[in-house]
Amino acid sequence: DTAVSQTPKYLVTQMGNDKSIKCEQNLGHDTMYWYKQDSKKFLKIMFSYNNKELIINETVPNRFSPKSPDKAHLNLHINSLELGDSAVYFCASSHFRVGRFFGPGTRLTVL
Amino acid sequence: EDKVVQSPLSLVVHEGDTVTLNCSYEVTNFRSLLWYKQEKKAPTFLFMLTSSGIEKKSGRLSSILDKKELFSILNITATQTGDSAIYLCAVGNNNDMRFGAGTRLTVKP
Helix, strand or coil, rough: CCCCEEEEEEEECCCCCCEEEEEEEEEEEEEEEEEECCCCCCCEEEECCCCCCECCCCCCCEEEEEECCCCCCCCCEECHHHEEEEEEEEEEEEECCHHHHHHHHEEEEEC | EEEEEEECCEEEEEEECEEEEEEEEEEECCEEEEEEEEEECCCCEEEECCCCCCCCCEEEEEEECCCCEEEEEEECCCCCHHCCCCEEEEEECEEEEEEEEEEEEEEEE
C-alpha cells in the first residue's frame, strides 16, 4: 500500500529518557514533516525537510531533532523527555509542499 | 502573523441536519486551502481548494473558497453519525501549511 507509516503507534516512557519515532513514506514525495498534536487537537508544525532544506519551527526545543537517512524517511529523535512532551506526533509528506498526507500518528506518553 | 480561524469550535446536530463549517485565514503568499477530517487517528484528506468560486464536491460534502474575502466553507448535507469528527482547515503558502484549531462536529442519532 502506498502510504505514510510511523512506528511505534504507542510509546510510553519515563522522564529523562531518549526515544525515537520512525517515519517512512513510499509516495515518492519530496518533503516530509513532523507535527505535534496537543490535547486540544491543535496541530503544530515542528519540522519540514526535503533534500535541500530543513525548516525548524523556532518554538521547538532543541531536544527534538529530525534525522533523514534518505528521501523516504524522516525520523524524530527526542532527548531528555519531559512530561509536556506527551502528545500525538504525526509524520506527513507532500510533493512540492502541496497538501499533506499524514501517517497514523504516534501517541507518546511520558511518565 | 499568519493565522487560520475556524468556527464554530464545536457543533452538535441531529442526523439529517445540514451543517456549514467556516474557515477564515490570513496567510502571506496563499497557495492552497485544505480540509481534513480527523476521527480517532490521523487526519484524512477531504478537499484541496486553490481557485475562488469553484465548488468541490464529494458525496454529501462540498467546499468552496473565496479568495477575495479569505474564507472557505465546508458543507455537509444529510449528516450521519459517521460524520462525527474534528474537521481541520489548513492553509498553505510556499513554505508551510498552517492548521486551524478545528471544528468538533457531533452528530446525534
